[in-house]
Amino acid sequence: MSSTTQARVRRVALIGNPNTGKTTLFNALTGLSQRVGNYPGVTVEKKVGRMSEGVEVLDLPGTYSLAAHSPDEMVAVRVLLGEQDGEPRPDLVVVIVDASNLERNLYLVTQVMEVGRPVVVALNMTDMAAKAGMSVDPAGLSRSLGIPVVPLVAARGEGIEDLRAAIQSHLDAAPAQPAWTFPEPFAREVEGLERELGQERCMALRALVDAGGTVELDLVASRGEKARQALSEARERLRVSGKVPAAYEAQARYGWIAQAVAPHVSRRAVGASLTDRLDRVLTHRLAGSLVFLALMTAVFMLIFEWAGPVMDWIDGGFGTLGEAVSGAFADTRWAGGALESLLVDGIVAGVGGVLIFLPQIVFLFLFIALLEDCGYMARAAFLMDRVLRFCGLSGHSFIPLMSSFACAIPGVMSARTISNSRDRLVTILVAPLMSCSARIPVYALMAVAFVPDLRVGGVLSLQGLVFTGMYFLGIVTAIGAAFLFKHTILKGPTPPFVMELPPYQRPRLRNIGLRVWDAVRAFVIRAGTIILAISVVIWALSYYPRGEDLREQFQAEREALEARELSEDDRTAELEALDRRERGALARQSWFGRIGHALEPAFKPLGWDWRIGMAALASFPAREVIVATLGIIYDVGDDVDVDDEESRKPLIERMQASEWPDGKRVFNLPVALSIMVFFALCCQCGATVATIKRETNSWKWAGFTFFYMTALAYLASFVTYQVGRLWL
Template sequence: MRLATAVSRVALIGNPNTGKTTLFNALTGLNQRVGNYPGVTVEVKTGRCGEDLEVLDLPGTYSLAAFSPDEAVAARALIGDLDGSPGPDLAIVVVDAANLNRNLYLVTQVMDIGIPVVVALNMGDLAEKAGITVDAKMLSGKLGVPVVPTLASKREGIVSLTAAVRAGIGGDRPATPWNGPSPLEAEEAKLAKIRPAGRFLLRRGIVDAGGSAEEALIARYGESVRGALAAARERIKENTGLAPAAIEAKMRYTFIGEALAGVVDRRPVGRSFTDRADAVLTHRIFGTAIFVLLLTGIFMSIFSGAAPFMDLIEGVFDNLGELVIGWFAGSALEGGMLESLIVDGAIAGVGGVLVFLPQILILFLFLALLEDCGYLARAAFLMDRLLRFCGLSGHSFIPMLSSFACAIPGIMAARTIGDRKDRITTILVAPLMSCSARLPIYAIMIAAFVPAVTVFGFLSVRGLVFAGMYFLGIMVAVAVAFLLKKTMLKGPPSTFVMELPPYRLPALRTVFLRVYDRGKAFVMRAGTIIFTMSVVIWALGYFPRSSDVLSKHDADREVAAATLSGDDLAARIAEIDSLESGELLRSSALGTMGRAIEPVVEPLGWDWKIGMAAIAAFPAREVVISTLSIIYDLGEEGGADEGNLIAAMTASKREDGTPVFSLAVALSLMVFFALCCQCGATVATIRRELNSWKWAGFAFTYMTVLAYLGALITYRLASALGA
């Protein structure tokens, strides 16, 4: 029998686009969880590999010079400064075999830390195709650390890798990856005499002026460190004429150049696929056209591709509702409170939102495919010049594009932006991109109130309105970013140094896991926040049951029963039921509150029901749909087909008998939700990422003001035009 072994912590780190996530998935399978580290702006994924290894998936980074939050997290995790626990027992550095020169830069930085290092030499198959052969054994000898060839996408080399990791834990710390003494080491030795912080932290502190190592040293040894580091930098510059960062790069690349001599064999090959593809995809005319067509195609396929699956889900929920009604039929509880709670509250509310799962999955699938095949970097390359108009760079493009799926991954993707002001600006405008939670609102309003006609023979007006909503968000984001960068977040011009990775076939497993994670998050939301809000809204709309209203209609029913018979009686009873439901809703807590706030939403063309639905949607935009479904279900509007929200909205009347909804009202509601920040998760993510309630509050406030003004202007304009 084996004794229970202690669990060792292994950090997985590497440049972006080295297949690091794929390797993490191959090592840990589905056995992963997202760890939360209080006080830092990051989620680090951890997973188990066997009984004895806990693997931390650190953000992809080129360097540990820790200027962007991603780099800072990777550096802090490696020295054990992230969660108070000691640093990892070993680091696996994933390197791209086709691009060893630049990838080894990070390897040499990790070797500075003083924990055992294992190099995973990944994607050798693609390197072979590019004519590059690497002698792993020889490289291992030159670096002084184990080098294990892996093909993460085919799950090859995983066994050898874990064997090398298990053998390496507790073993030797790697030697300094330099050749010969440098002016940096002299200064490090000087500092270490009074502040024995270790090679890595001291070196990073000297090289990275204002970086996270400097902060860590100040936290440990007090404010005097700042002056000592600045003085060390000055002396280095005076003695050598070079900046410390230039010396570091020179020392490392000299070491790497010598380590690679004889290790890498290059055969001449023809023009690479990436080069040929880029000639088209970044071409002045073809590249731009493909970019526009691709984005249009994705949004169109979200609609046509998802429709059959959405019908399927809708059918399931309709049947579920009828099944439940069937259970209650004939029992003492028929037509009672419990039935209403389940059918009108839970099923109508959650079903109304879950129906959009297929659209969300398709959107995330496309984004994951485009990112993993390398196209998103080209899109950022194409868009950089345009983003410069509003003071940003192509770096902001991927966070903004991701925000079309969901602002939360979009805001988190901004971690790769090094410039703090650019990063704040990007995060503040990212929620203006129309995310998938707006889809249900646009889809329902357009289907209900925008006529299905075409202009110029081929352009669908519905499609145009839909595209218009996305366009509106983009234009407002550009304007807001422009203003922010001119005023509150004024800074030096942004920069755009970005790798254009080779095009590759995405690893399907990695793509699948990403889509699965996102889909799961959406379903969890429907199961928790939307379910809770649905029940709360139902309760507010159900209670109090006014006894005056109930007895008045009971009396009417008795009169009808005494005077009418057959079909006439049934029709009269149905009419009384409907009137009663409407009056009960009006006299409920929801109705009372709704009437109180009606003056605020009236200028937007909304009645109290829409106003309440919008207010209920403060924690999550989709709730507006579930709330309207519940309100109309409770009020029994829309007649026999009560499961159908569109029919209910179309049939809904104000007290004076005019329809509640018109095209102008629908547009006003859509514009409001296009611009508002009604998403608790987004506000919480902004707060966490920027570590500031101030910015989170600012985002919510400015977006709410814009949403109200936008809806007001839209309603007035559309009404004036007769919509």
């Protein structure tokens, strides 16, 4: 017998101020049964987890208030009011509250109590409150508020079962009933709008107070200009009465909270807290800056240096795997065929190209999660805000931009910590301009081969200066681009930098682990699939067409060589040289080679011949392949190590000898600089584009980054070459 009346899944929404342990509580309630997604049309992450049979918990973005000015707050408000497309209105709302900062946290509680749902307060961090000399009586607070208050220490799992029980037993409870009233004439205006617009009271209140906010925009969209006019008239009447609507709301709530809380909280004086003592050093003008610099150097070392060996293992592992696959093909009738090449050069290399970024992602997110969990991240933003403000960003953008020097992928992903979506987007758009570690081989090769080995003023190496110059070029361009974006396509009011500096606390391993796991999963699954697809397309472009006559010609040469009288060593060497020439010939007549030829007129203004153009094109999926590609094109093989003088010598000699058809040398200093500038600014990284797509939830911004950077790179290297030709 089948049951036709399947119980509806009940939905609990979890909301709270930032830094209240909301994520810890969410993890404690749902364990690992979490689904992560995005709300349609915005970059706000949506997390749902299962709490018990038939009960799901939705983790809403952290917010200080229901006044919706940012997309995060907008989603929170829409979900609570049942206005978010595809989201059921929650059956119950849990507001998590920091007991050591009760008044400000209860502000949000009073707002949530007005949305017409049952509300449960999770009174978290009662241990921290006790340390700060505060003790809160949950039962008394519950009586004053008229809703259940469950004391917790979420970080230690204390009180979680009580909260679960409270949630289960209140799913069908009556909506919370606010006990406060708003003063005249504010209350009268809210009631007037309630009637005039036919809205629930809390909607009318939000529309009135949050000028330009979500509720007003939604109302104007559905009710037309009449709604806008009614709202602005009501605001004007209040203004005449002496206060803005927001002041009425804030004073009424805080006033009520003060008298409701007072009987249930006892405070005793304690000495300077650990946070105060730490902050005296960590945000001190000199000491704080030094600690910050030391920490950033450590991050940089972590993702730049220490991730290196792990990346080498991954690289080596996939190399071995590729060889093993080739080995399995040997002596079969598919040996040396398209299938082998697709598996080895397309798929194995493609998967390797995804996983190679994991060490950097893991190290950076470990670090970020640690800093954020212990409360230092807010201090970092506090220290660096002034530095980033002149390009229109805030202190929150520092770590994403800084970590992009190692690799833009973890950099772009770490922009999640920026709460303002416009700032976050600008940061993501300019992060790939920072010179990442993959650009180093290009800079090194060009600098060693074509920049004179001179000392400027007898001390500074000219090659080193050019190298450093490329880093500065990236920084200056990023600043300019950020400024431009903030004043054009992403124009908007400066977001508030009004931010709590939360008390320091011991980081929780479980949170950090989940955070790193989230980042890894997001990158491998969402970005990885796109990267793999790109790898296969690129493989096809550089493999086909095969040109049978070319292969026959080389086969004939090979047979001739076999027939010649040679020592075993000489024969091996000759055969290897022949292999390299064959790879070069095949590459030159592949689609990439042909496109390079066809586009030579476009590359010429940059001072490039078709070979350089082809190498640059083939580097679009991953810029670091440029050296290997040049190696193949110049018939010296793909195994060139730029840091090894012996290894790089043949390639450099071939490049230096490379000529235009009229006999002029292709490479000189302006050409080398033009190549370096192009690689410094161009978006040659499929993995970054895929990550931007995933992080912004839109191909539009991924495409925009690709095109603006590529256009900028072309223009800048054009100017570099043309100016360089006149001067150098």
